[in-house]
Amino acid sequence: MLGVTEKKEIFNFFTTLVEKLSGISYGKGKEYLIESRLNELAISLGYKDIKELYNVCRRRADLKLLNEIVDALTTNETYFFRDRHPFEALKSHIFPELFKKREKEKRIDIWSAACSTGQEPYSIAMLLLEHFSTYLRSYNVFIYATDISKKSIERAKQGLYHQIEINRGLPANYLVKYFKQEGSYWRIDEKVRRMVKFEVLNLLEADLKVRQKFDIIMCRYVLIYFNLDTKKKVFTKVWNRLKPGGYLFLGATEVPPVTLPDMEKKTIGRTICYYKKDQAS
Ligand SMILES: C[S@@+](CC[C@H](N)C(=O)[O-])C[C@H]1O[C@@H](n2cnc3c(N)ncnc32)[C@H](O)[C@@H]1O
Structure with a gap:
């Protein structure tokens, strides 16, 4: 379990990173969404959780990893003939x-x-x-x-x-x-x-x-x-x-x-x- 301060630090780190890379702006109240999506990504990449992913990113984040993070935080809702x-x-x-x-x-x-x-x-x-x-x-x-x-x-x-x-x-x-x-x-x-x-x-x-x-x-x-x-x-x-x-x-x-x-x-x-x-x- 992440502590409140740790959670805030991780949230700020990833929201700043993603906004810089993609323009996508995550305001307050989206902490849970970010945590759940990045936890899922972390596990799929073989890390323990979002905290390990955060530590890796702070040390050395290559372009591929950055792209995967942005990808995980996009919302891809769409459908055929949307709005008609x-x-x-x-x-x-x-x-x-x-x-x-x-x-x-x-x-x-x-x-x-x-x-x-x-x-x-x-x-x-x-x-x-x-x-x-x-x-x-x-x-x-x-x-x-x-x-x-x-x-x-x-x-x-x-x-x-x-x-x-x-x-x-x-x-x-x-x-x-x-x-x-x-x-x-x-x-x-x-x-x-x-x-x-x-x-x-x-x-x-x-x-x-x-x-x-x-x-x-x-x-x-x-x-x-x-x-x-x-x-x-x-x-x-x-x-x-x-x-x-x-x-x-x-x-x-x-x-x-x-x-x-x-x-x-x-x-x-x-x-x-x-x-x-x-x-x-
Ligand atoms: C909600 S979908 C909309 C899809 C489609 N245009 C529609 O109306 O059904 C938003 C899309 O914008 C993409 N997106 C977000 N930021 C982007 C950026 N900086 N450059 C290109 N695509 C971006 C997301 O990956 C996502 O697939």
């Missing part, structure tokens, strides 16, 4: 508009900027196959999906989902059409899987690591874990990766932490998104 209405807006308004607008380039770029285990980018890929397959024959549609959590990205690449994950949000006709059953798991079809490129990426480094620009950016339910200053910095880095004429989505309960001159709030059906003004508009 952003996907309705993509289908009814945004994709039809973009396919028209990008007629010359014949290219559309999409970024799922904190994709967790892949349900978000795969939902977009399935929506495209289901409703825009004619365009897919002549357009190059690139879906880039990134997350700081290596474990989540590895799972996303596998495209293998448990029945419980399937039950959350995936319409039955999509299950029949785009998945194959493997025991109590379902594997996503290869044609959906190969539409998405997954990579581990820390959004704090988005300006340095992501060079290209996107027509659609999904940056949903990730800024909520950052403090206001980090929210502003990350949002601006992500916004800078949006092409003029492109759309950015936040989570349904989120608002942009900054207002930028080229940003226009748009309501499409039941969803709100942020449009980057282009010269023509």
